[in-house]
Amino acid sequence: MSEELISDIYNAFKPYEALPADSPVYVRCSEVRGQENIFNEVGREIPRSNQSTCQLYTGHRGVGKSTELLRLKKYLEENGCLVVYFGATDSDIDEQDAQHTDILLACTRHILEDLKELANPRPLLQWLGNRLQELQKVLEQEVQINDPQVDVQIGAFAKLTANLQLVPGARQRIRAEVEAHTKTLTQALNDFIVEAKQHLPAGKTKLVVIADNLDRIVPVQRENGRNNHDEIFIDRCLQLRALQCHVIYTVPLSLVYSDRATEIRDNYKSPQILPMIMVQTRQNQIYPLGIERLSQIIQRRVDQVQPDLALDGDVFDMAATRLRLCEMSGGHVRELMLLLQVAIEWTDALPITGKAVRRAITEARENTYRNAVDDSEWIKLAEVAVSKQVPNEAGYRDLLFRRCLLEYREFVSEDEIVRWHDVHPLIRDLAAFQTALTQVQTS
Amino acid sequence: MTKKSTQWRQNPRDCNTAATNSVIAEESACLEKDTLVPADFEEIYAALRRAIGRQKGFGLVFVRCIPAIVEPLIQRLETDIPHKRMQTLHLTEPIATFFDLVQSRLETEPFDTLFVTGIEKSLVEYIKPGIGGIGDYYKEDTVPRILGHLNMQRERFRDELGVGLVFFLPLFAKKYFIHRAPDFFDWRTGDFEFPAEPGMLAAASRQVWLSGDYEQYCQLSATERRTKILEIRELIAEQQQIPDQQQQLWFELGNLLIAGQQYEEAIASYDQALAVKPDLHEAWTNRGIALGNLGRFEEAIASYDQALAVKPDKHEAWYNKACVYALQGNAPLALDHLQRAIELAPKKYRDMAKTDADFASLRDQPRFQALVTVDRGWRASVWCRQLIKVVAKLGSLPTVH
Numbered sequence: 001m002s003e004e005l006i007s008d009i010y011n012a013f014k015p016y017e018a019l020p021a022d023s024p025v026y027v028r029c030s031e032v033r034g035q036e037n038i039f040n041e042v043g044r045e046i047p048r049s050n051q052s053t054c055q056l057y058t059g060h061r062g063v064g065k066s067t068e069l070l071r072l073k074k075y076l077e078e079n080g081c082l083v084v085y086f087g088a089t090d091s092d093i094d095e096q097d098a099q100h101t102d103i104l105l106a107c108t109r110h111i112l113e114d115l116k117e118l119a120n121p122r123p124l125l126q127w128l129g130n131r132l133q134e135l136q137k138v139l140e141q142e143v144q145i146n147d148p149q150v151d152v153q154i155g156a157f158a159k160l161t162a163n164l165q166l167v168p169g170a171r172q173r174i175r176a177e178v179e180a181h182t183k184t185l186t187q188a189l190n191d192f193i194v195e196a197k198q199h200l201p202a203g204k205t206k207l208v209v210i211a212d213n214l215d216r217i218v219p220v221q222r223e224n225g226r227n228n229h230d231e232i233f234i235d236r237c238l239q240l241r242a243l244q245c246h247v248i249y250t251v252p253l254s255l256v257y258s259d260r261a262t263e264i265r266d267n268y269k270s271p272q273i274l275p276m277i278m279v280q281t282r283q284n285q286i287y288p289l290g291i292e293r294l295s296q297i298i299q300r301r302v303d304q305v306q307p308d309l310a311l312d313g314d315v316f317d318m319a320a321t322r323l324r325l326c327e328m329s330g331g332h333v334r335e336l337m338l339l340l341q342v343a344i345e346w347t348d349a350l351p352i353t354g355k356a357v358r359r360a361i362t363e364a365r366e367n368t369y370r371n372a373v374d375d376s377e378w379i380k381l382a383e384v385a386v387s388k389q390v391p392n393e394a395g396y397r398d399l400l401f402r403r404c405l406l407e408y409r410e411f412v413s414e415d416e417i418v419r420w421h422d423v424h425p426l427i428r429d430l431a432a433f434q435t436a437l438t439q440v441q442t443s
Numbered sequence: 444m445t446k447k448s449t450q451w452r453q454n455p456r457d458c459n460t461a462a463t464n465s466v467i468a469e470e471s472a473c474l475e476k477d478t479l480v481p482a483d484f485e486e487i488y489a490a491l492r493r494a495i496g497r498q499k500g501f502g503l504v505f506v507r508c509i510p511a512i513v514e515p516l517i518q519r520l521e522t523d524i525p526h527k528r529m530q531t532l533h534l535t536e537p538i539a540t541f542f543d544l545v546q547s548r549l550e551t552e553p554f555d556t557l558f559v560t561g562i563e564k565s566l567v568e569y570i571k572p573g574i575g576g577i578g579d580y581y582k583e584d585t586v587p588r589i590l591g592h593l594n595m596q597r598e599r600f601r602d603e604l605g606v607g608l609v610f611f612l613p614l615f616a617k618k619y620f621i622h623r624a625p626d627f628f629d630w631r632t633g634d635f636e637f638p639a640e641p642g643m644l645a646a647a648s649r650q651v652w653l654s655g656d657y658e659q660y661c662q663l664s665a666t667e668r669r670t671k672i673l674e675i676r677e678l679i680a681e682q683q684q685i686p687d688q689q690q691q692l693w694f695e696l697g698n699l700l701i702a703g704q705q706y707e708e709a710i711a712s713y714d715q716a717l718a719v720k721p722d723l724h725e726a727w728t729n730r731g732i733a734l735g736n737l738g739r740f741e742e743a744i745a746s747y748d749q750a751l752a753v754k755p756d757k758h759e760a761w762y763n764k765a766c767v768y769a770l771q772g773n774a775p776l777a778l779d780h781l782q783r784a785i786e787l788a789p790k791k792y793r794d795m796a797k798t799d800a801d802f803a804s805l806r807d808q809p810r811f812q813a814l815v816t817v818d819r820g821w822r823a824s825v826w827c828r829q830l831i832k833v834v835a836k837l838g839s840l841p842t843v844h
Contacts, residue, residue: 007497016630221583345494
């Protein structure tokens with residue numbers, strides 16, 4: 001088998017691409033994610049509701065959130081909605097310590113970019129002009145944004161924070177300035193939105209904003225034991241909910257396990273969580289259906305390269321090799337891609353052998369996961385491995401954030417959907433974890 | 444090409460779980476343990492070569508190894524992967540942004556793969572006390588600017604540059620990525636660790652303690668000291684490190700930490716050294732110093748006693764113990780110990796004791812004065828003793844006629 005083929009297969013498993021809505025390699029995994037269905041759980045409410053809704057969507061990084069949101073976007077567009085979808089980037093979000101004003105400005109910028117033909121941006125321009133004038137005074141420095149494009153201006157304004165880093169205290173002052181005028185910004189933005197809604201294209205009746213990638217904000221811990229996620233999504237929920245259209249924010253999974261989880265539920269209804277694909281049951285038994293789905297994900301991608309390849313025999317030396325790889329991914333799609341790529345790196349020519357997969361597993365376990373856990377955390381991990389539940393405590397949300405603990409969802413019956421947790425399978429065989437597990441089991 | 448199994452390819456609804464179950468049983472028989480013996484250098488190199496060679500467009504690879512082998516590795520990769528255009532970016536100073544550096548390099552001379560060294564220099568300044576994390580690392584109340592930048596910019600690297608990036612970095616920097624730039628790190632296609640070979644490790648370790656000197660440690664700036672501390676920790680953590688070198692490194696680390704007044708951490712380091720070599724009296728002595736500086740006098744005395752049990756004429760321990768007793772206000776014991784120290788190394792401790800602030804409370808005591816003063820009588824007695832020795836020697840010589 002040629003080096004070119006193995007190289008093409010290697011590149012078919014890039015761990016960093018969200019799939020477009022109609023991708024031929026997409027595999028529906030709702031069944032093995034506890035009947036999770038983004039159309040029902042997030043989408044359905046929007047076309048029906050007369051009032052604007054604000055929802056949170058979450059899940060582990062790399063579990064497939066952006067892929068699901070792109071599908072949702074298409075679904076909503078087919079159901080009478082105009083959708084503004086954006087993935088926040090560094091030009092939107094402060095890299096070191098993001099705050100809620102960053103998110104508000106990001107929404108403003110992307111709404112303007114997409115809807116500038118539908119409404120008059122002058123009130124927003126006015127707001128911006130006023131802020132610049134005042135900043136000029138406090139910073140005693142020329143602050144000018146000359147581009148006549150409004151969206152560029154807002155973008156550049158948001159970027160000011162980064163560009164003025166060198167001026168002492170500039171960041172705080174810009175923040176304070178925006179903060180003090182959040183209300184008027186929201187007002188101007190809402191005027192713009194309301195006007196745009198009156199001029200929606202034929203067949204569209206709703207306006208939806210999907211703000212993706214907000215889960216990318218690295219948590220910054222405060223002295224009072226809370227972090228910037230709490231401040232943005234809990235303390236400032238009124239501001240985030242103030243837009244006069246339907247909004248979906250992606251948030252970090254760890255936020256849902258904050259000790260103020262009830263406040264989140266009160267403000268945003270229940271956040272929707274995209275769980276891992278179940279590859280093992282709560283009774284620690286392998287869950288064959290989940291393994292099948294992961295295998296299908298691999299097959300679809302291989303088919304794109306060369307459709308007549310059998311997974312067992314051509315790609316993997318035998319079924320057991322493929323099963324092991326799927327099982328050790330923990331049902332996490334990006335981990336699956338990564339393990340597969342590493343296994344191919346340890347393979348000179350196809351098929352991928354059991355040894356290459358074991359090598360990929362060993363390398364991921366020893367090089368990555370062993371370094372992701374602090375010495376004080378093994379016991380916490382062992383406790384979750386036994387109880388299958390994550391308490392709403394700071395220490396555990398970090399472990400969720402680092403993906404040492406994974407969230408699953410099991411559909412038992414219409415009335416009983418169980419959310420449960422387990423330790424990442426790559427951690428399970430680390431000696432330090434096994435020691436902690438024995439300790440927890442005997443006590 | 445034959446299809447050996449198409450079972451699970453059927454419609455998911457009809458999937459044959461019984462068949463999968465039987466394969467699972469089979470699997471546990473042949474794949475019981477995943478953990479393999481660590482791969483050797485050449486095997487890891489082959490995997491890295493394939494990873495870089497097969498990558499098309501954007502890709503992220505992390506390679507952790509000691510600095511000494513980075514250059515040879517890069518040269519080998521350049522020779523072995525002729526179909527890729529490769530360049531190296533050596534970062535010598537801390538940086539705040541990275542995207543623009545890669546972009547401008549790409550504009551001057553196109554490449555497919557960029558090797559990056561020195562990214563850890565941008566992280567050192569963030570190693571300081573804060574909330575959470577381990578020791579002073581990966582604090583949860585700050586995000587190093589470069590990591591925040593990479594975490595938010597990852598799409599731009601993919602979409603606008605489309606090249607492969609290979610980061611060569613030490614362990615602490617990799618941990619920093621895992622903890623504080625998790626989204627960027629998550630896009631990796633490889634995470635390689637090259638164990639240093641024993642010979643190279645021995646040389647690098649020896650270099651550390653040969654260049655180690657307490658006076659010099661005190662002169663280092665905070666950043667220089669942190670860099671050196673990290674360097675030692677990396678060496679200690681090396682897979683093939685041997686216990687004898689390890690304990691020497693722990694000991695050096697303890698000394699560096701004392702110079703930085705990080706006494707708790709210093710004690711922990713000495714404990715590690717002593718766990719490997721319980722009779723390392725230098726470590727017991729310096730451990731005593733760290734404990735004394737924290738005001739934990741009883742523990743300090745116990746530590747000096749351990750040193751003296753190994754080496755009864757360890758004059759540093761006698762002297763330091765005297766200091767602790769003096770600070771505790773126990774004049775008789777302080778003077779007894781000082782006397783022993785002075786007997787063992789008269790010149791050194793007479794001068795030292797005269798100005799040592801620890802003895803402020805004893806300075807007026809006649810016995811203290813007598814100990815630190817070289818009186819004529821004492822000189823005479825030394826002279827006499829030497830004379831007796833000479834006479835005795837002479838006496839044993841055969842008589843010359």
